[in-house]
Each structure stands twice: as structure tokens, then as C-alpha cells.
Amino acid sequence: MLYNLAKRGVKCVLFEKGELTCGATWHAAGLVTRFHGGNNFRLWHDEGVNLFSQWQAEGTPLSFHTPGSIRLIPNQRDYIDEAKYQVSKAKIFSGLFECEQHHMISVDEIKEKHPLVNLEDTGIYGGIFTEGDGHIDPSSVTNAFADRAKGLGGTIEQKTEVVGKLQSFQVSQALQSDRNASWGCALRS
Secondary structure (H helix, E strand, O other): HHHHHHHHHOOOOEOOOOOOOOOOOHHOEEEEEOOOOOHHHHHHHHHHHHHHHHHHOOOOOOOOOOOOOEEEOOOOOHHHHHHHHHHHHHHHHHHOOOOOOEEEEEEEHHHHHHHOOOOOOOOEEEEEEEOOOOOOOHHHHHHHHHHHHHHHHEEEEEEEEEEEEEEEEOOEEEEEEEEOEEEEEEEEO
16 A cells, blocks of 8 residues: 555555564465456456566566466356356456456366366366466565555654554544654545
8 A cells, every 4th residue: 555655646654563574474375366256356456467577577576476377167057157257257357458368268178277186076167267367475575565665755664553543633633653653644535
């Protein structure tokens, strides 16, 4: 969020009570996908994949690998219909917004793309393949966002827990940290 606000010229501060990536980030899976059932999230997911690809091409070390993904579809009418709906919707989004398409693939195509998979007696109908999906090192991408946000004027206060609100006005308020420091904040509605 700090990166996106700073990119738009908003002067802002991110408060981290520990250090960046010291919490749950270190064990996050780091899955990056273009697939999402919702319309808005589909665009955001596509934007993320494109952004990480661009940053890595520019030399930012992200450990971003994009082998693609396969979502397995059980051989049940509701699941098959939902998969076809999602693939059709992705085709529309591809035409309107240049998002990547998703492709229905057969069990044999799944085995071809992932030779170690065993789908015998699983009742799998096929899969949705999304090219360009992948995984990324969560710590490296967090630090890349932080570095770029700081380069755009954003501020990061580490080891600074927000412990209370000092005053409240209609337009601004102040936050107090555990280090007895305070910051004024302009709120926009």
C-alpha cells in the first residue's frame, strides 16, 4: 500500500512494530497467480504478475519463477460448468484488458505438463492451465516494494508500534508510537 500511495504522490508512513518480513512473511507460500473468480481481483492479480515480471527483468532480485499453474477439475457437472465459466470470463477479460487467458486442458495434457502427477482413479475431469503463474520469495518482494516506496518519498518506521490515537479532528489526527513519538495524519474521506 505504501508503494501505491507514494507512486501517486501521497506523503505517507508505514509503521512496522518489528522489522519488515519478521512476521508471517518469512513462511508465506509466495504463490502468484492471474486466476481469480472475481472481476476486480482478476485485474489486480494480472497487474501483480506483470509488475513482478517487469521488476525482475529490470534487475530486481525477486526469485520469481513462472512455470504456470493447473487447477484440477473434479468430474462433476457443477465443477465442470464453473471451470468453463471461468475460462470464458478470462477470454473476455483478455479481449477487454489484455489479461492472460486460462485454458481448459485434458488429463493427458496435465500429465504432459506435470509428469510426476498421478491422476489414476481420482475422478479428475481435467484442469484449468494458467500460463505465467508462479511463485516468488515473499521477503524479496516485500523489500522491493519498500525500496521503491522509499525512492518515491514514502517513509518506513520499523520497530515502531502504534499504540494509540492522541487526538481526533474532522480533518486530521495524530498517532502515538511506543517510542513516545507522534505523527500527524491527514485523513481524506
